[in-house]
Amino acid sequence: MKIKQNAFVLHRYLYKETSLIVICFTEYYGLVKLVANGARASRSNFRGMLQPFMLLTIYYGGKGNIKTLYKAEQISITIPITGRMIYGGLYFNELILKLITYNYDHLIWFHKYLYFLKTLAREKNSLKYIVCCFELSLLKYLGCDINLMFKFNNDLKNKSLYRYQTNNSFVNTNKLDYFSFSYYELFNIANYKFKDDKMLNVARRFTKIILTYYFGLKNINSYIFIS
Numbered sequence: 001m002k003i004k005q006n007a008f009v010l011h012r013y014l015y016k017e018t019s020l021i022v023i024c025f026t027e028y029y030g031l032v033k034l035v036a037n038g039a040r041a042s043r044s045n046f047r048g049m050l051q052p053f054m055l056l057t058i059y060y061g062g063k064g065n066i067k068t069l070y071k072a073e074q075i076s077i078t079i080p081i082t083g084r085m086i087y088g089g090l091y092f093n094e095l096i097l098k099l100i101t102y103n104y105d106h107l108i109w110f111h112k113y114l115y116f117l118k119t120l121a122r123e124k125n126s127l128k129y130i131v132c133c134f135e136l137s138l139l140k141y142l143g144c145d146i147n148l149m150f151k152f153n154n155d156l157k158n159k160s161l162y163r164y165q166t167n168n169s170f171v172n173t174n175k176l177d178y179f180s181f182s183y184y185e186l187f188n189i190a191n192y193k194f195k196d197d198k199m200l201n202v203a204r205r206f207t208k209i210i211l212t213y214y215f216g217l218k219n220i221n222s223y224i225f226i227s
Contacts, residue, residue: 002061002070005029008113009050010093014040022050022069024058025096025113030104034060034069046072053089053117054078085120087225088127092116092134094220095211099142109141128200131226133192135207144168144210146190162186164206166213179209 005026015021020039024032039046049056049072059071081089092113100106116134119125139145150162150170162170163180173180181189185202188194194203 002059003029003067004057004059005032006075006110007032007056007058009052009054009056010097012036012050018044020046020050021066023097024056025100025106025110026058027110028105028107030100030106031097031102032060033066033102034058035066036069036072039069049074051078052093053081055114079117079121081117081120083123084127084225085123085130087222088120088131088134089117091131091220091222091226094222095135095138095215098215098220099138109138112137112141125195126200127226128204129195132194132200132203132207135211136189136192136203139207139210144214146186146206150186150190164209178205181206 005024005028007024007026009022010025010031011023012020015035018038018040020036022034022036022039024034026032036046036050038044039050041047046069054077055075057073057075058069060067060069062068096109096113100109116130116137119130119133120127136146149164149168160183161173161176161180162183163173163175163177164170170181170186181202185199188199189203189206194200
């Protein structure tokens, strides 16, 4: 059966003499691994198509874990991400490759990803700010939602400190360290209020703690460029 999907190419690598293995993020099937036979040949219909940040319609099928890519059509021009913002796009791709499941419907996150790519292209906010919003949105999608971790209560004192626990919760603490946050900081992170550098650094510390513990940021090569 031939499957038709809107998709982005997240990663590709050489396969045999003239082919490529391509990992795509599809609209309804999440990540799919495909072989593009002859894609590196001079007369291949795939030449210039299997690029990152380009929205495609792909046609694929076959048995096994690696399907065959039959055809790719460009829906729109490549999203014009330039300069240091490219590092953000590469980081987004690596996170999705590591965290999103194969062959499973991720429609909501597919369109979130498209939104964040367009945000990088507009360059209205700093790279760190956009990356932090992306990280928080992805963590929320995966079930690591700060609003669930921390029960906000107007009766709590804003100056109280809370320490993150590895069971996705917070406890009161008197110790100010890398894993502790004030009520004010947690509230701002939950509401994406971190445009000043100080608060943005706190928010990035929070996402780094979660991503490192659960997903191992050391294995994300592009993190060094946006940290």
